[in-house]
Amino acid sequence: xxxxxxxxVEKAPVKNKPSSAYIYMVKNTSSNETIICAWDTVLYPGxxxxxxxxxxxxxxxxxxxxxxxxxxxxxxxxxxxxxxxxCETFGEEDVVGSDQKDFxxxxxxxxxxxxxxxxxxxxxxxxxxxNDGCSGMxxxxxxxxxxxxxxxxxxxxxxxxxxxxxxxxxxxxxxKICREKITMHKLQMKLVTAHFLLGEPKIIFFFTADxxxxxxxxxxxxxxxxRIRIELRQIGVRDESxxxxxxxxxxxxxxxxxxxxxxxxxxxxxxxxxxxSLNSMKISGPCGRLLCxxxxxxxxxxxxxxxxxxxxxxxxxxFEMMKITEINILRKKITLFGSEGRMLSIPxxxxxxxxxxxxxxxxxxxxxxxxxx
Numbered sequence: 243x244x245x246x247x248x249x250x251v252e253k254a255p256v257k258n259k260p261s262s263a264y265i266y267m268v269k270n271t272s273s274n275e276t277i278i279c280a281w282d283t284v285l286y287p288g289x290x291x292x293x294x295x296x297x298x299x300x301x302x303x304x305x306x307x308x309x310x311x312x313x314x315x316x317x318x319x320x321x322x323x324x325x326x327x328x329c330e331t332f333g334e335e336d337v338v339g340s341d342q343k344d345f346x347x348x349x350x351x352x353x354x355x356x357x358x359x360x361x362x363x364x365x366x367x368x369x370x371x372x373n374d375g376c377s378g379m380x381x382x383x384x385x386x387x388x389x390x391x392x393x394x395x396x397x398x399x400x401x402x403x404x405x406x407x408x409x410x411x412x413x414x415x416x417x418k419i420c421r422e423k424i425t426m427h428k429l430q431m432k433l434v435t436a437h438f439l440l441g442e443p444k445i446i447f448f449f450t451a452d453x454x455x456x457x458x459x460x461x462x463x464x465x466x467x468x469r470i471r472i473e474l475r476q477i478g479v480r481d482e483s484x485x486x487x488x489x490x491x492x493x494x495x496x497x498x499x500x501x502x503x504x505x506x507x508x509x510x511x512x513x514x515x516x517x518x519s520l521n522s523m524k525i526s527g528p529c530g531r532l533l534c535x536x537x538x539x540x541x542x543x544x545x546x547x548x549x550x551x552x553x554x555x556x557x558x559x560x561f562e563m564m565k566i567t568e569i570n571i572l573r574k575k576i577t578l579f580g581s582e583g584r585m586l587s588i589p590x591x592x593x594x595x596x597x598x599x600x601x602x603x604x605x606x607x608x609x610x611x612x613x614x615x
Contacts, residue, residue, distance in 0.1 A: 259393060264382045265309055268293045268302040268394065272437040273448075274485050275503045278308050281394045284382050290398035292440065297473070299395055299441025301406045307382040395441075402440065409438035416468070420447055423463045431455045434482050443470040448477050448485060480505050483529040490527060497534045508532040512540040515547075517568070546571045551593060551602040559586065559604055560612055 263280040268291060270277070279293050285304050293302040398406075416436040424431060431451040438445055445468060449455075457474050464472045477485070480498065487499035498505060513525050513536055527533045550569050551557060557564060557578065564578035564586060574590040592608035595601075604612070 260387075262384050262386050263393075264307065264384055265387075265391070266382075266394070267305040267308045269305045270295050270300055270302050272300065272435075273297070274487070274499055276305060277302075278391065279394045280387060280391050285397075286382075290403060292395045292398055292402055294392045294395065297446055298439050298444065301398060301402070301440050302394075309383045309385050406440055409440065412438060416445060416447075419467055420460075420464060423460055427457075427460050427463075429455055429457060429460060431457070431476075434477065435485055444473060445470060446473045446475060448475050448482075450479055450482055451476055479529045480531055483527065488528060491533075492535075496527070497538070506534070506537045508534060508537045512536040515540060516543050517570075543571055550576065550590065551595075555602070557593065557602055557604065559588075560609060 259280075260282060263282050264284060265278055265280050266285060267276050268279045269275070270293075273295065275295065277293065277295060279291075279302075281291075285291070287304055287306055289304040291302050291304060292299055295302070396402075413436045416438070417433060420436060421433055424433060430453055431449045434448040434450060436445060436447050445464075447464075455476070461472050461474060483496050484498040484503060484505065487496055490496050494500075508531070510520065510532070513520060513532070516536065516539060518525055518536075525533055525536065547569065550571075551566055553566055553569055555566050557566060559578065559580075562580050564580045564584075566576060567579050568577040569575075570577070576588050576590060576593065578586045578588065580586070588604075588608065592605055593602050594605050596603050
């Protein structure tokens, strides 16, 4: 009888997903990674969902609609291509969106009431008016799906959020136990964070290390303590900053933590192109690596410098040949030095490229003004 029941479940047809859906950027609140997922109804930024991650099913937050990803930016378009700038950032203490504020547990008393309360009205329909006045978020659009795309498992229920908060409260103790075991085994590794997965009984420990670490005995000890599956993942120092977050030299959140989870390669050439000091203390972030913002601004500098003569070239100003020693892209100024040590700063509008002569020249208007002085 039991075998027949099992066999009938295995043969049950799998529900086919629709060919068109709404696609969203979902941010995992623990690893701070984003993933593109589909859902068949309209959702808004801040909505808590249970979605797939590279580690398994876990709590996530809708960051933005992703139907504009990959489209060319049109000049004057005020719609965000990434996360909504007007949307709040949620951490472990605030894991739900504004449309579910009734279920936020701010202290232990709220957690207990939430766990014991059964009469809380819960509506699994999307809130159509949530964030309606936000000018920074483009409205979701249904798109035709192509290829394999992951689907959101479900909207987070009050029990999911209560469970998430209970697990988050245990993570500090898990970190303490793991550090003690690392010290006991004398392993050369730095524990970054621990996370209990929502979708299955598993703890993920993230750590950094300069050398290869044999942590097999450590895993055995942790399994004997927690009695659930243990996973240790080695990450880089840049990933450590991305996961933990913090304030950068500009006074704002790390770009890798608040703007994007993609760690693009950064080279010293990018700093040279932007005429920055090559002092490692000034162009390095708290992680000890080159600033991520160097790569964000590099393309702008390369594009803008095409509109200027190159440094080191000479240009005739009046009756004198002067050498270009500095180009300031932001101020749109060109600094020149003459043969007798005379320095001259001219605006970008004062030079023009002569295609016939294949060289940069001073405009007639500026030349006349220069000679008159």
